[in-house]
Amino acid sequence: MNEILLSSEVIVYLLSEALLYLLLFIAAIATLGILKGWNFDRFTKRQFDLENRSYLVMSIIFFVLGLKMLLLPYFAYTIDALSLLVPGAMCAAGVIDANDYGSPLLLLKIIILFLSGLWLGINRLDLEEKHYPYMKLKSWFYLLLFILLSAEIVLDILYFTHIETTNPVSCCSVIFGEIGGNSLPLGLDIPKLLILFYLLYALLVLIVFTGHYLVRIAASLFFAMIAYYSVVYFFGTYIYELPTHRCPFCMMQAEYRYIGYLLWGLLFTGTFLAIESAVMEGIFGRDALKLKKISIGFLTLFVLLCSSYVGLYYLKNGVLL
Amino acid sequence: MIRIEDVGKRFGEGENLFEALKSITLEVEEGECVILSGISGSGKSTLLSLIAALDRPSSGKIVVEGELVSKLPDLHASAYRAKTIGVIFQHFNLIESLSVEENVIVPLINSGLDMPAIRKMAEQSMQRASILHKASQDVASLSGGEKQRCAIARALVNDPKVILCDEPTANLDRENSLRFIDTIQKLNQAGKTIVIATHDPLFEALPFESRVIHMADGMIGKHGE
Amino acid sequence: MLSRSPFLHFLTLLLFKQKSKHLGIMSISVVMIALVSAVLFISSSLQQTLQDTLDEQADFTVTRIEAGRPVSTPLAWADRIIEIEGVSQVAPRIHGRYFYAPREESFLVVGIDFFDEQGSKALESLVKGIDLKQFFAEESMIVGEGVKAFLQKHYYKDTFSFKTPRGQFKKVKIYEVLPGSLNLLANDMIIMPIGLAREIFGLKEDEVTDITFNVPNDAEWDNVIGKLHLVDYEIRVVEKREVEKAYENLYNYKGGIFLILYIIALLTLMLILYQRYAMVYSHERKEIGILRAVGWSIRDILKLKFYETMILVMSSFVIGTVAAYGYVFVLGAPILIEIFLGGANLENQVQMIPEVSFGTLGSLFLLYAVPFFAAVLIPSWRVAVIPPKEAMR
Numbered sequence: 053m054n055e056i057l058l059s060s061e062v063i064v065y066l067l068s069e070a071l072l073y074l075l076l077f078i079a080a081i082a083t084l085g086i087l088k089g090w091n092f093d094r095f096t097k098r099q100f101d102l103e104n105r106s107y108l109v110m111s112i113i114f115f116v117l118g119l120k121m122l123l124l125p126y127f128a129y130t131i132d133a134l135s136l137l138v139p140g141a142m143c144a145a146g147v148i149d150a151n152d153y154g155s156p157l158l159l160l161k162i163i164i165l166f167l168s169g170l171w172l173g174i175n176r177l178d179l180e181e182k183h184y185p186y187m188k189l190k191s192w193f194y195l196l197l198f199i200l201l202s203a204e205i206v207l208d209i210l211y212f213t214h215i216e217t218t219n220p221v222s223c224c225s226v227i228f229g230e231i232g233g234n235s236l237p238l239g240l241d242i243p244k245l246l247i248l249f250y251l252l253y254a255l256l257v258l259i260v261f262t263g264h265y266l267v268r269i270a271a272s273l274f275f276a277m278i279a280y281y282s283v284v285y286f287f288g289t290y291i292y293e294l295p296t297h298r299c300p301f302c303m304m305q306a307e308y309r310y311i312g313y314l315l316w317g318l319l320f321t322g323t324f325l326a327i328e329s330a331v332m333e334g335i336f337g338r339d340a341l342k343l344k345k346i347s348i349g350f351l352t353l354f355v356l357l358c359s360s361y362v363g364l365y366y367l368k369n370g371v372l373l
Numbered sequence: 374m375i376r377i378e379d380v381g382k383r384f385g386e387g388e389n390l391f392e393a394l395k396s397i398t399l400e401v402e403e404g405e406c407v408i409l410s411g412i413s414g415s416g417k418s419t420l421l422s423l424i425a426a427l428d429r430p431s432s433g434k435i436v437v438e439g440e441l442v443s444k445l446p447d448l449h450a451s452a453y454r455a456k457t458i459g460v461i462f463q464h465f466n467l468i469e470s471l472s473v474e475e476n477v478i479v480p481l482i483n484s485g486l487d488m489p490a491i492r493k494m495a496e497q498s499m500q501r502a503s504i505l506h507k508a509s510q511d512v513a514s515l516s517g518g519e520k521q522r523c524a525i526a527r528a529l530v531n532d533p534k535v536i537l538c539d540e541p542t543a544n545l546d547r548e549n550s551l552r553f554i555d556t557i558q559k560l561n562q563a564g565k566t567i568v569i570a571t572h573d574p575l576f577e578a579l580p581f582e583s584r585v586i587h588m589a590d591g592m593i594g595k596h597g598e
Numbered sequence: 599m600l601s602r603s604p605f606l607h608f609l610t611l612l613l614f615k616q617k618s619k620h621l622g623i624m625s626i627s628v629v630m631i632a633l634v635s636a637v638l639f640i641s642s643s644l645q646q647t648l649q650d651t652l653d654e655q656a657d658f659t660v661t662r663i664e665a666g667r668p669v670s671t672p673l674a675w676a677d678r679i680i681e682i683e684g685v686s687q688v689a690p691r692i693h694g695r696y697f698y699a700p701r702e703e704s705f706l707v708v709g710i711d712f713f714d715e716q717g718s719k720a721l722e723s724l725v726k727g728i729d730l731k732q733f734f735a736e737e738s739m740i741v742g743e744g745v746k747a748f749l750q751k752h753y754y755k756d757t758f759s760f761k762t763p764r765g766q767f768k769k770v771k772i773y774e775v776l777p778g779s780l781n782l783l784a785n786d787m788i789i790m791p792i793g794l795a796r797e798i799f800g801l802k803e804d805e806v807t808d809i810t811f812n813v814p815n816d817a818e819w820d821n822v823i824g825k826l827h828l829v830d831y832e833i834r835v836v837e838k839r840e841v842e843k844a845y846e847n848l849y850n851y852k853g854g855i856f857l858i859l860y861i862i863a864l865l866t867l868m869l870i871l872y873q874r875y876a877m878v879y880s881h882e883r884k885e886i887g888i889l890r891a892v893g894w895s896i897r898d899i900l901k902l903k904f905y906e907t908m909i910l911v912m913s914s915f916v917i918g919t920v921a922a923y924g925y926v927f928v929l930g931a932p933i934l935i936e937i938f939l940g941g942a943n944l945e946n947q948v949q950m951i952p953e954v955s956f957g958t959l960g961s962l963f964l965l966y967a968v969p970f971f972a973a974v975l976i977p978s979w980r981v982a983v984i985p986p987k988e989a990m991r
Contacts, residue, residue, distance in 0.1 A: 055847050058854030060638060064961045068968040095431045095444075103446065104983035107896050111979050115904075119964075129957050136846060139839075141799075174773060179448050179897070182743060230698055310956075345858060427891060427986050447896045455893025466888045466990050469881070470615045475608075482604045491604055527892065582925040 056215045057139055061130040071115050072324040073205045079112040080198045087191045098272055106187065109194065110175050117168040124161055126311050128304055140220035143170060144301035145228070150221045153211035160204050167197050173328050177336055217327055224299035228284055232308060237277075242286055249275075249282040253355050260326060260344050265334025274327040275351075279319055283358060295373040315357060322350030374566050375401040375424060375535065380433030380443070382419055382591075393419045394589040399451070401568060403534075406561045409570040410577065411588035417570035420588070422546030423536050424568065425458050426450040438534065455480055463540035465520045467512045467527070473499065474508040477526045484531070494530055502526035502556065518549035525556060536560060538569040542576075550575055609905050610879035619882075621873060624914050629737025630860075630867060631918025631966055632925065638935055638958050639855045639926040639950075646953040648845050652838065656687065657819070659836045660826060665877040668834070675829060677811040679811055682825050692795045696788070705745055706787045728774050734791050738773035745787035746775045763800030770794065837917040856937070864965070868973040875977035886981055887989025896982050903978040911967050919962065927952045933972065 056062055082093055082105045089102055131148055135141035138150055148154035171193055178186040236245060252275040284300050291303050291311060303312030325347030329340035366372055376399045376492075379481060382394040394416045422428045423435055426442045435443040442453055456588065467476050484491070491536040499505040507515065512523060523539070533582050533598040538557075542550040558581045561567055569576060577585060587594035613620070660679070662671040676690050686884040692709035707833075728740060741749070747773070749758055776784045796803075813822050819837070826835050886899055894902075925931060927950050981989075 060641075060854060060857050061957070061961055063854060063857050063861070064965045071968050071972045075975065078976070092444075095429060100429065105897070106445075107900065107983060108976070108979045111900055111975060115975060119968060119971075122964065128958055129960065133957060137843070179446070182446060182449050183444075184446060303657050306955075403736060422987055425891075444918075451890065451893050451895035452900070454891070458893075460891060462891075462990070466884070466891065468885055468888060471611065475611055478604070478608070479894075482608045483894060483898050484604075486604065488602060488604050488607055531893070 055217050056134065056212060057134075057136065059137065060208075061112055061126075062132050062212055065123070065126060065130050066208065069208050071124075072119060073201065073254075075112045075197060076116060076201050080195065082106075082109050083191045083194050083198075086234070087195075090187055090191075092187070093141055106172055106184075110172075113168060113171060113175075114195065117165070117172060120161070120165055121167070124165060125250065125304075125317075127158075127161065128301065128313075132301060132304060134215065137217050138215060138221055139217070140223055142223040142225075142302070143299060143305065145224035145299050146221040147215065148161065148301075150216065151211065151214040151226055153207050153214060155205040157204070157211050160200065160207060162320070164200050164204060164321075166196065167200070169324055170328060170331060171197060173332060174336070176314060177332075177338065200351045224302060228298035228300075236281055236285060245278065245282055246286060249278050250355075253351065256326065257348055257353065259331070260348055265330040268330040268334075269327050270289075272323050272330070276319060276323040279354070279358075283315065283319075287358040289373055290365045293365065293373075312355075315354065318350050318354040318357065322347050322354055325350065374403040374405070374438065375399075376434075376436040377420075377424070377570070378434040378436075378532060380420075380423065380430045380435060382423065382428070383418075383431045386502065393591050394423075396433070396590075397593060399586070399593065401566060403566055403585050404561070404564050406557070406579070406581070406583040407568040407569070408576045408579070408585040409568065409588055410572060410585055411594075412572055415588040416591035417588045418539055419591075421539050421570045424535075425460055425537055426453055429550070430540050453483065455531060457534050459531065459533035460537045461521075461528050461536070461538040461541050463543045465524045465544075467520060467523055469513045470511070472509050473504055473515070473523045473526070476512055476523055477530050480527060480531050485497050494532075495526070498530040499526045501529055501578055518552070521545060521549065522556075523593075525553075529560075533565070535566045535568070538567070540571055540573075541569065542571065542573045553578065605811075605901070606905075609902060610885045612902075613909060620910055622741055623871065624833055624910060626867060626870065627910070627966070628918045628921070630863060631915055631962070632921045634857070634860045634965065635919045635962055636926050636931060637860070637921035637937075638962060639922055640931050640935060642958055643926070643950045643953045645846065647951055649842075652842050652845070655813045655838055655841070656689070657838045658822070658826075659808050659810045661808040661834050661836075662830070662832045662833060670784065670801055671808050673804045673806055675833075678805075678829050679809060679826070679980070682822060684813050684815055684822060684829060686812050686814060688811040690809045692792055692799065692801060692807050694799055694807055696798065696928060703748065704786070705741075707794035707798060708787060708789050710789060711792040716970075733773050736771065737768075737792075737794055738771040738793070739788050739790040740774045740776060741772055741789075742776045742784040742787040743778050745788055746772070748800035760798045768794075768798060786823075792911065820954070848973050860965075864969050871970065871973040872977060875974050876980070878977070878981050883981060883984065883989045887984065887986040890986040891990060898979065899982040903974070903982065907971060907974050907978075911970050912982045915963060915966060919959065923954065926950055 057066075085104055086102050086109070089098055091099060128144055131154075131302040132144040133145045135143050138147050141147050141150070148158060171190060174186055174190050174193065178184055178190055236242075240248065252271065256268075256271055257273055259271060263271075280300070284298055287302060288298055288300070289295050290310055292299075300316075301312065302308065303315065304310060305312075325343050329347060330345035332340040332343065362372070377397055377399040380394055380397045381392065384391045384393060384580050387429055388430070397416075399421060409420065419428070423430050423443065425435065430443050433443065434441060438457060440453065441492070442450070445453060474492075474495055477499055478491050481491045481494060486494075496505065496508075497579075499508055502522045502525040504519060504526050507519060507523075508530070512520065515523065541553055545553065554575065557567060558579070561581060561583075576583075660671070660675065661668050662675075663669065669692075673690055676688050679685055679689050690711075694707060695704040696707045697704045733740065749755075757769050757771050759768060762768055770790065776787065776789075790798075796805075801807075808957075813819055821834055823837075826833055889899060889902075890896070926934075932951060
């Protein structure tokens, strides 16, 4: 345990998270005050102060979101660096599996990024109006977010204090391999998975400008999930040029030119913007053409990047894996 | 143009309660020049800052150009200031470490215009305020009259419909004060709506059409005169 | 670019015209960044050097122990280890610390076998470029830089007299000095023919210090360990991965301790920053009041403050890391290096191999930028929301 907590990446990571949490805590208290005292019809100094205080809340959330966007890849980097200390781990996959907190933590981080991005979207709408129509909504939303953020910091601490450096863990080839690892969902096999992957992408492009917003949200999420499996079980093997190497993390290593960060970054932002544009249009009745265009751009880049690995491999070797 | 309805402004609470404005109702037409006169503490300066949406009234309504400005969130209040209002303050309120031109462009920085366009507007404005010859000089080295003209250039740079002046001649000698009145006359002729809060007797008899409103104890006295 | 965006234009204007305001914070930050970068650079460079060296080490080392005390290992074991499936490059070694009693210093004496030189991968890289044939022809030794310097200091010009356990003196000539780039490991090392080493340590003909060998297939490792214990119950097996981890931990640990000290310093910086930004000078307050009065929103002011901080952070980060790079990799990190090499024998002059990864830089940036922004955020907001009329007063 000590060895883990003394590695510089972990110290930096936990310190950053703790500081951010302190700010978030201040924002939560300010939000509670806003919820209690908010009345825009009143002319009091108190109301004026609360309006000013809402700027503190949004500054904090803006700043924290910006840093969490840096901290997510840094988290991946940290656990990848730890794989040297944890026996058996060849990359982050083994370390994240070193205890029961790792995977929920990672999932929670992604959800939090999604939700805080959405929060900033609502906040922007709120500021554009002349009477803060969404003040209550965004305050409650933030409190919900804060509960998740609290869970995140607790998981952060639990996770890093419970990595054993004596017990060997599995490496990615075991976790994602055919033997005993979790296999594809919905009883899919690789060809069906790929058909679904490209079909869903085509569907997204088609409906993003016309479809109902709920359908778009569902399609985006489903695409993200299928894309994840496609990368791990199919496209990844072309990045590694090894049919048995299935891992979402190894591609973030220097050996593969850190392509994983770009790949997952594109998928994440593309999906997020697709969902945000749907929410903005469907729930708040705003025009989100720009968001939609960027989201499709990102997802298209993602699909092209994935496919290019297969294409290049075929061009180089004349066969597929 | 400017409609003030039953506006009150209170500062503090309980024993410290101070009523700066008591139920003010006033209307200013487009292109009009209104002089708010009265001793200091009569509430004229407070009324100006309410019109500029620099502060909010405790009661009542202020409507400028059809927009309710008495209850605007900050983002809109500042946009309104940047677009509709030009303010000239008693103490000029210039950023001392910057040059004249750099001070004049401040209101346009967030306007969405690009730098060449901003420079051009600043030049025109400095020309109007006859301070163009000192454009690159640091504000700290200017005389009182020059600072005043720099402040005017800044107030005009966004081509505002309404110009608000708070004790504009308090820190000027007689010559510069007359020069200021001259400038105001030109602006008024150009169709600007002007509201001046002052206790300078020079403004009691202006060489052009204006309306003097006396204020005392946060209330409006007799009109006209 | 700068002249196209009015906001950036104005931002740089303010920064340049008021640079004296930021100079103090800037210089403290640069020093802190330089310090912590230097520490992380040193530790990752040392780790890299160690890793490179360890990569060349044999996978396993076995020695004989009697009642837990290491004693000389019978040469006969080597033959039995060769017979284990999957084992290759078995090499008996003679090495050990030779204590120079008068100065309480010690050298690491390593004996190499001319005929078995293939077997010892690690030594191969050390003696690269040295004519071994001639070296073996006479009783001579190859020494590390530290040893050479030490001997010079004590008036041993070209030879050194070892005292064997039998009480005789053995005069050995210095044949070569190892290059300085190997100093991390070879600083206090003396390489000599195996026979000579055996004589100096007083070992019998059929005895060695230990036996090393490789097992190329990782999966076989646990299997091989099991079989080794069947060779003799007095056998002790050391795996390379254990050594690797021990070193990794050591440098992590030293880096970590330092990091914790640094964090304390960082908290102080945060306090200074908070103070500095909370205690807003009247002219600064007035400035923000003016900006808001002429149409800047709270959001614009916050943006201005954010970018201002960003530029401060970025520039001090770049200056600090570049300075640290020069200090560590050009000047060789005088003084600080002692923290890492402290406790080592003989005076060591390690040459740093430039090794800076994105990860290290990322860590540094987060470590510095997060507290900086966090400390400045609340005071900045507080100034930004002061009602303009009040601020201009």
